[in-house]
Amino acid sequence: MYFPLYRPAGRRHCFPPMSWNRRHLLTIEELSVAEIGLIHTTAAAFKKILARGEKSFSALRGKTIVNLFLEPSTRTRLAFEMAARRLSADVIAFDAASSSTTKGETLRDTAQNIRALGADMIILRHAAAGSPLYLSRLLDIPVINAGDGAHEHPTQGLLDTFTMQEHLGSLRGRKVVILGDILFSRVARSNIHALTKLGAVVTIVGPSTLVPPWFTALGVTVSHDLRSALADAEVVMLLRIQHERQMAGMFPSLGEYTGMFGLNKTRAGWLKPGALIMHPGPINRGVEIDSELADGANSVILEQVTNGIVVRMAVLHLCAGGQPEDVITAA
Ligand code: CP
Secondary structure, three states: OOOOOOOOOOOOOOOOOOOOOOOOEOOOOOOOHHHHHHHHHHHHHHHHHHHOOOOOOOOOOOOEEEEEEOOOOOHHHHHHHHHHHHOOOEEEEOOHHHOHHHHOOOHHHHHHHHHHOOOOEEEEEEOOOOHHHHHHHHOOOOEEEEEEOOOEOHHHHHHHHHHHHHHHOOOOOOEEEEEOOOOOOHHHHHHHHHHHHOOOEEEEEOOOOOOOHHHHHHOOEEEOOHHHHHOOOOEEEEOOOOOOOOOOOOOOOHHHHHHHHOEOHHHHOOOOOOOEEEOOOOOOEOOOEOHHHHOOOOEOHHHHHHHHHHHHHHHHHHHOOOOHHHHHOOO
16 A cells, blocks of 8 residues: 555545554564555655744654664764754763773663663664664663664665655555665665565665575565666665675675676666666765766755655654654644
8 A cells, every 4th residue: 555645636634544553663574564654654744844944843842862873873863863853852862982881881771771861762773683672672662773783774764765755656566776785784674675565676686695595585586687687777776885794705896896786877877767866875985886876866865864854753753652643734
């Protein structure tokens, strides 16, 4: 089922036909198509209200949100912080480098102390897959996954599909290619779950060491032939090489990776004309994508970043107990 991002002309309201019942956002894998639609619809309503110049909402006034980022981040951390501030929450950015985690304090103790200090929600980025699930079972407050190891990055998958829908409408039958380091990418997994649930036809492509055959179990086509994978694709999403998670020897050298799988102008010509070029960031310019494409007319990379704010506003609003119609009615 696909919910239109915007209310059809002539209709006062277009509410998705269910309410939001989750306290945590841990994975896209566990979300239904309807729940993805609720987040997208709520984000679209926030975007419409922001476009009118209304910059803040009182939904989370008096709530304290802790950004518990134990891996580096620019986009996700700042977008969550901006989203929380737009909803009038108090936001505390946990500084991992100066925290007692450097003295060996565990994630469990860190999180329980943050809760004891009065936090109403924790946004967690951690190198360990499953760490948000672990905290969600330990704490009595919402836990939002901002990226757990190579497992999932659900808000990235939600903002990526939101951005695609803004350009393409329904994703049913749309041909989407995800190119690069799939094996170590939480972005790839979250996008695969979101895209296949929304009906897109997904091909993952890259070296066989980084794109193993068992990914077909997730409902995607595995390819190591860039030209045939890109042929007539409507979206290509580049992923960076995750050096921090890889063992040595996944491919001979960065230069050889770029030579075989880097997106350049010639290879972009194999795409369907007007195809969207996406990247979750951070970009390694000249490795997985040439600058002229990253900054070119078909790139929506910075739109992805901007949409990250309203998608995260929607997630915070819903997981804090709000409903889509609270926002849609105001839009
Ligand atoms: N896309 C993404 O997760 O970027 P950051 O690591 O900068 O948050």
